[in-house]
Amino acid sequence: MYQYDAYDQTLVDERVAQFRDQMRRYLAGEIGEAEFLPIRVQNGLYIQRYAPMLRIAIPYGMLASYQLRKLGDLAERFDRGYGHFTTRTNLQLNWPRLEDVPDILAELATVQMHSIQTSGNDIRNTTTDQFAGIAKDEIEDPRPWCELIRQWSTFHPEFYFLPRKFKIAVTGATHDRAAIGVHDIGLRIYRDVHDELRFQVLAGGGLGRTPMIGDVLHDALPWEHLLTYLEATIRVYNQFGRRDNKFKARIKILVKALGIEEFRRRVDAEWAHIKDGAQTLTQDAVDHMKRFFIDPARREVPASAIDNFEHYRRQDRAFARFVTNNVTDHKVAGYKAVTLSLKRREYAPGDVTGEQMRQIADLADEYSFGEIRVTHEQNLVLSDVAVDRVVELWQKLDALGMANPTIGTLADLICCPGGDYCALANAKSIPIAQAIQERFESLDFLYDLGPLDLNISGCMNACGHHHIGHIGILGVDKKGEEYYQISLGGNQDDDTSLGKILGPSFFREDVPEVIDKVLKVYVEQRQGEERFLDTYRRLGIKPFKERVYVAA
Structure with a gap:
């Protein structure tokens, strides 16, 4: 990954010093709120519903293990012990104190990180x-x-x-x-x-x-x-x-x-x-x-190790599920990329504790040349794992609760922080995500559904990318009440499409049942190995609308 030279480091260090003085003057009342607003947002600092939020840049989603350890340390020292990975592959701290932000930025600079242009009307993280x-x-x-x-x-x-x-x-x-x-x-x-x-x-x-x-x-x-x-x-x-x-x-x-x-x-x-x-x-x-961006010094993995990997996959059903969903083929024979699931009901999608960050950093050092990738879907990837170590890694991930074999399924949903944190949100997103995960927790059912993207946003800013979910959920406000609008048919891949609104919105407690009705239409009407998106495009929205509204 890219390493700072003297110019890069000087630029980031000088920005920290500038912002430290700007923050001092703001807290002393020498800079007004309107004047401070463009200053803070260009340094990734928001004022959210209950507290400030600092968005930390992770350029094109690449992290070194020492950087992830630093993020875990900062989450514990300056926040409430966790961070949130976003759909733009950045990390957000949701509870820092304003007066601590310059110190956080100074700490980030020691590991070649910053918050520059993670907000504001400028060019964001590529x-x-x-x-x-x-x-x-x-x-x-x-x-x-x-x-x-x-x-x-x-x-x-x-x-x-x-x-x-x-x-x-x-x-x-x-x-x-x-x-x-x-x-x-x-x-x-x-x-x-x-x-x-x-x-x-x-x-x-x-x-x-x-x-x-x-x-x-x-x-x-x-x-x-x-x-x-x-x-x-x-x-x-x-x-x-x-x-x-x-x-x-x-x-x-x-x-x-x-x-x-x-x-x-x-x-x-x-x-x-x-x-x-x-x-x-x-x-x-x-x-x-x-x-x-040169390749790491990968050792040659013997063909016997590849054979043993495939044999274990055939023998162990739980491991086979993990491999099918969380393990991706690599350009180099004998290596795999392993996706760590950050979709657990006890946490908001994309949330990781400081201790978990340190543990993941240790795994990256041990199994993947010290490199971690952040995904658009709010998960993490160890990109270079030799096949003769995948079983061992899987066992350690399982102990951490990050081996959920559900990547690419309904349970691997994208979700913005919503009304639990964001001042812009019309409705909460996290409870909806948790209710759906609880309703559809059967692995056999998830696998039978096949690939399915479900995305949730708490407002029209669409930080949860609900428009391009196969199923999208949008929180809306109706006279001070939280409602949820469902859309179908979005897609983020090569054949990009925007979802169509199913109809009038629903109460929060009704959303899992609505999703269940949509899925039943798919299961009943699909042909062969059709994906949800294929079935929707063949049938159109009408049968889904009829099941949800007419049969209500």
Whole structure:
């Protein structure tokens, strides 16, 4: 993973010192609330429903074991003993004291971490595939390109006060695991017929109040022009994006208003001025960045170990379930990627205690070269586990409660913190998640359903990405009461789609029963090995609506 040089460390240390003085002046009453607001959000500090919240950047989801230990330490010393991993692969502390935040940032800087641009109207944390660099279907490792984008976008003087927040995602595989279609800019890396590296650029995707799927802005961008083209695109947005209404300020609104052809014309006109300028990438610059993402010193795993792994899988049903759902094939024979489930009923989805963070860091050192990945689905991944150690790792994860063999199932739901924490939320999300997990806890039933994404958001900001869940749940407010709206048919993968609202919303206690009725239609109507999404697309929403409302 990327290692800071003297410039990086100086930049982060200076930001900590600046913010420490800004916080001192704010607490002393020398800076007013309105003046302090843009200062704190650009340092990842929110004021939530009951307490401040600090969002810590985890660039493209990569963590070293020593960084995770530091996060666990900070959660115990400055919070209530746990942290929350988000759908943007960051970590949130939900209960820090304002006066402690500069000390937290100073501690983060000692392990090459920060909270810069995790909030505010700027370019946020760039995300990618949690299996980047190890996926069997990968064309190009996207992590060096994500790091180039991170360095280009951090403190970019022209893009520090955009009309609204701005999010970029990158995939380098044949199968999109980064949800590029619903980002302000989505990048797909591929090779053309001449084996030249190219980027397909999507623009204008996003969720929230007005969900949209991105349009193709450039279908074959040469790699050397990646940063200049991004610069031109965001310049156009910065110039013409609306600033009079925050609900209409995202780039998706501008692309929709202009149309993709006119938006492309304006980008090309802007790009013409900078296309071959100082930010044009060179092969040396790219090679330099790739040196930070070299493969670890993996030992050769004998064929007999692979055979033994498969034999144990056939003999032990519990282990077989874990392998089927939580273990992913690796580009290197004899290795696997193992996903740790953070979906346990006693915790909110994505929550991990400080002690668990230390234990996971120890496992990463022992089994995966000290590396941890944070996933869009709010889980963690150990990316390089030799097959002759998977059984041993599974047993240790089981003791930690992180071996739930449910990755990719209904139980592996995405959930924002909702009204339990967030000041913007209309309704609570966590109790809904827990009620669904309790209602549908049978592993046999979950496996019979097959792959199924269920996403929950507490408000229209869609931090739980409910629009792209196969089943989406949105908390809404009706005259001060919490209700929940159900949508069906969303999808975050290559064939991106936005869910359609099933009908009128429901009381909290009715939601599990509604989900049960939806699932019964699927089970009764599916053909062969059809996934839920396939059955929904074949049938349409009508039979689900009839079962839920007419048969109520």
